[in-house]
Amino acid sequence: MTDRKAQLAANLAQVEERITSSCTSAGRKREEVTLIVVTKTYPASDVRILHELGVRHVAENRDQDAAPKATACADLSLTWHFVGQLQTNKVRSVTSYADVVQSVDRAKLVTALSAAAVRGERELGCLIQVALDAEGGARGERGGVAPDGVEELAAAIGAAPGLRLDGLMTVAPLAGEYAGRQRAAFDRLMEISSRLRAGHPAANMVSAGMSGDLEDAVAAGATHVRVGTAVLGVRPRLG
Numbered sequence: 202m203t204d205r206k207a208q209l210a211a212n213l214a215q216v217e218e219r220i221t222s223s224c225t226s227a228g229r230k231r232e233e234v235t236l237i238v239v240t241k242t243y244p245a246s247d248v249r250i251l252h253e254l255g256v257r258h259v260a261e262n263r264d265q266d267a268a269p270k271a272t273a274c275a276d277l278s279l280t281w282h283f284v285g286q287l288q289t290n291k292v293r294s295v296t297s298y299a300d301v302v303q304s305v306d307r308a309k310l311v312t313a314l315s316a317a318a319v320r321g322e323r324e325l326g327c328l329i330q331v332a333l334d335a336e337g338g339a340r341g342e343r344g345g346v347a348p349d350g351v352e353e354l355a356a357a358i359g360a361a362p363g364l365r366l367d368g369l370m371t372v373a374p375l376a377g378e379y380a381g382r383q384r385a386a387f388d389r390l391m392e393i394s395s396r397l398r399a400g401h402p403a404a405n406m407v408s409a410g411m412s413g414d415l416e417d418a419v420a421a422g423a424t425h426v427r428v429g430t431a432v433l434g435v436r437p438r439l440g
């Protein structure tokens with residue numbers, strides 16, 4: 202085993218242990234939580250090693266980095282999640298490799314994603330990114346739609362050809378009433394998810410929790426956690 206592979210294996214084992222013990226504490230089954238490894242800023246060679254180590258879900262946040270990486274790893278059976286703020290001019294590229302876009306936060310993006318999915322003859326999974334620090338239809342600092350805008354976007358995605366409404370995603374806010382209160386933030390996301398599922402029963406994915414707060418997310422009921430740093434190491438640059 203190369204040094205890098207040994208290091209990633211050890212980190213993955215630690216993250217796995219954290220997820221397992223959080224599930225146990227919450228009385229949940231380990232299979233209820235899917236680990237998505239956020240590979241942003243790390244090379245395709247790491248994605249390849251992660252695949253060898255059993256990882257099947259990866260996430261990226263910038264199309265410029267993600268597109269070549271996905272191409273280099275096209276032979277691997279991986280589910281690619283796009284989790285970054287998305288400009289409509291990148292939609293066509295992202296739709297060519299992403300299986301799920303977790304950062305859908307405005308109607309214009311829904312229209313663009315739908316057109317690209319139809320043109321590419323594929324079905325694209327969509328999560329609505331919820332900004333828990335925004336109100337009144339506003340968008341959050343780090344993307345996302347305010348909770349009161351979720352229903353309208355859900356209806357738009359539900360009606361859009363080529364798109365499949367899979368659920369919700371959030372990033373714990375750094376400001377506002379939920380700053381530093383991850384568990385409360387994720388509990389709030391779960392409430393919004395329950396309301397969404399009343400009208401869209403298949404939209405049951407809840408993507409929440411990162412390296413620093415995955416325990417809170419699992420305790421609240423998240424179905425997917427997105428972990429970068431704890432698996433790959435501290436990123437060399439902001440991403």
Ligand SMILES: *Cc1c(COP(=O)(O)O)cnc(C)c1O
Pocket residue numbers: 239241262284285372410411412413427428429430431440
């Ligand atoms: C980078 C990123 C993550 C992973 O964060 P870590 O703290 O490195 O685990 C999760 N979600 C999103 C949206 C990200 O941009």
